[in-house]
Amino acid sequence: KNEVEQSPQNLTAQEGEFITINCSYSVGISALHWLQQHPGGGIVSLFMLSSGKKKHGRLIATINIQEKHSSLHITASHPRDSAVYICAVLGNQFYFGTGTSLTVIP
Amino acid sequence: EPEVTQTPSHQVTQMGQEVILRCVPISNHLYFYWYRQILGQKVEFLVSFYNNEISEKSEIFDDQFSVERPDGSNFTLKIRSTKLEDSAMYFCASIKAGTQSYEQYFGPGTRLTVT
Numbered sequence: 001k002n003e004v005e006q007s008p009q010n011l012t013a014q015e016g017e018f019i020t021i022n023c024s025y026s027v028g029i030s031a032l033h034w035l036q037q038h039p040g041g042g043i044v045s046l047f048m049l050s051s052g053k054k055k056h057g058r059l060i061a062t063i064n065i066q067e068k069h070s071s072l073h074i075t076a077s078h079p080r081d082s083a084v085y086i087c088a089v090l091g092n093q094f095y096f097g098t099g100t101s102l103t104v105i106p
Numbered sequence: 107e108p109e110v111t112q113t114p115s116h117q118v119t120q121m122g123q124e125v126i127l128r129c130v131p132i133s134n135h136l137y138f139y140w141y142r143q144i145l146g147q148k149v150e151f152l153v154s155f156y157n158n159e160i161s162e163k164s165e166i167f168d169d170q171f172s173v174e175r176p177d178g179s180n181f182t183l184k185i186r187s188t189k190l191e192d193s194a195m196y197f198c199a200s201i202k203a204g205t206q207s208y209e210q211y212f213g214p215g216t217r218l219t220v221t
Contacts, residue, residue, distance in 0.1 A: 033210065041195055043149070043212040086149060093162045094139070096149040 006097035023087030110213035129198030137201035
């Protein structure tokens with residue numbers, strides 16, 4: 001049983017493209033995290049959301065609590081954005097999605 | 107900027123041996139977590155720790171696992187008798203104190219290899 005589902009699993013984009021990664025969840029949550037995992041394995045927190053929308057630079061994250069859905073958008077994608085993007089939700093514990101592997105080609 | 111540190115970066119151990127993975131969370135953080143990621147698989151929650159006790163644990167966190175905050179700075183994960191399937195990357199994380207933001211700060215991970 002997967003409490004968190006992400007799509008797509010893999011994504012290849014040309015540099016400059018607008019990218020959307022989706023996350024749906026089935027449990028009640030108090031917060032949703034978007035994380036970035038680089039090829040070396042390190043994990044960085046990008047956003048924590050409990051409602052609405054947040055923006056950091058070229059990254060935008062939205063959440064719809066009623067629909068139990070969140071999206072991560074990357075505008076003007078760049079090869080350095082290549083990484084695995086993970087959605088994680090905080091219910092009674094943290095539940096993680098399987099990640100979306102993004103490759104941005106120059 | 108303060109960061110979460112983990113030691114060792116890589117630990118190789120024989121099946122049946124005990125291992126202790128160490129984490130130093132950010133100093134004013136109060137909520138601590140251990141996660142594992144088996145190679146090629148998703149990150150999995152193991153345990154959360156607050157106020158010197160376990161607040162939540164997953165099905166993975168059985169009697170072979172224990173956590174401690176022995177001295178107010180270190181946060182350790184002990185596996186009593188390692189199995190081959192314990193081979194994974196183990197991440198420690200902590201959450202900022204005194205806010206409702208729940209933003210997590212992750213350590214770089216310890217790669218555990220059980221042979």
